[in-house]
Amino acid sequence: AQKVTQAQTEISVVEKEDVTLDCVYETRDTTYYLFWYKQPPSGELVFLIRRNSFDEQNEISGRYSWNFQKSTSSFNFTITASQVVDSAVYFCALSEDDSLTGKLIFGQGTTLQVKP
Amino acid sequence: EPEVTQTPSHQVTQMGQEVILRCVPISNHLYFYWYRQILGQKVEFLVSFYNNEISEKSEIFDDQFSVERPDGSNFTLKIRSTKLEDSAMYFCASNVRGGAGTQYFGPGTRLTVL
Numbered sequence: 587a588q589k590v591t592q593a594q595t596e597i598s599v600v601e602k603e604d605v606t607l608d609c610v611y612e613t614r615d616t617t618y619y620l621f622w623y624k625q626p627p628s629g630e631l632v633f634l635i636r637r638n639s640f641d642e643q644n645e646i647s648g649r650y651s652w653n654f655q656k657s658t659s660s661f662n663f664t665i666t667a668s669q670v671v672d673s674a675v676y677f678c679a680l681s682e683d684d685s686l687t688g689k690l691i692f693g694q695g696t697t698l699q700v701k702p
Numbered sequence: 703e704p705e706v707t708q709t710p711s712h713q714v715t716q717m718g719q720e721v722i723l724r725c726v727p728i729s730n731h732l733y734f735y736w737y738r739q740i741l742g743q744k745v746e747f748l749v750s751f752y753n754n755e756i757s758e759k760s761e762i763f764d765d766q767f768s769v770e771r772p773d774g775s776n777f778t779l780k781i782r783s784t785k786l787e788d789s790a791m792y793f794c795a796s797n798v799r800g801g802a803g804t805q806y807f808g809p810g811t812r813l814t815v816l
Binding site for chain 1: 735745791795799800803806807809
């Protein structure tokens with residue numbers, strides 16, 4: 587069965603601190619895709635990154651970085667030097683190759699509050 | 703940059719009424735989806751649509767729900783007889799290809815059932 591777990595419900599940091607959001611997934615597929623989406627207070631879902639199961643290279647995009655480890659079924663997201671604008675709910679999601687339509691299975695989300 | 707659009711942004715309805723939520727997916731995308739997010743909870747898959755038919759649906763997507771692509775651009779979700787528990791944010795998404803693609807989401811429609 588497929589499942590995504592984001593154990594951290596809420597995280598609060600002070601601006602400029604680094605913060606890591608955890609994501610653990612379960613799947614029986616050998617081919618799958620992992621995503622992070624950001625949901626700011628305005629409510630929309632903003633795509634951040636997609637990773638396929640064959641690519642374990644870590645990725646960095648500006649202040650954002652992602653650490654994908656198949657051995658621990660984790661796909662963690664780090665924000666370096668956080669800013670108030672990073673305050674949002676962050677969702678990790680899984681799509682399995684067996685699901686030909688690519689439906690997304692979301693985690694519960696982590697609410698990040700960055701205080702000035 | 704192409705984006706998914708949804709109308710209305712907020713819909714208020716009385717219990718038992720029918721509602722239609724509208725979406726315009728990104729033009730060259732072939733897979734369309736509806737998701738639901740009850741306030742404060744996670745985003746849940748409802749249904750996917752490809753080649754003019756439902757390709758997958760969740761347990762939530764019961765007989766009260768239907769989807770349609772009435773023309774070349776719109777994608778609609780109909781709830782026939784709304785219940786209080788249907789109150790949620792409904793997101794439409796589209797994808798240029800299925801499992802290997804990235805879903806882009808619309809801004810959502812907040813449905814309030816009174």
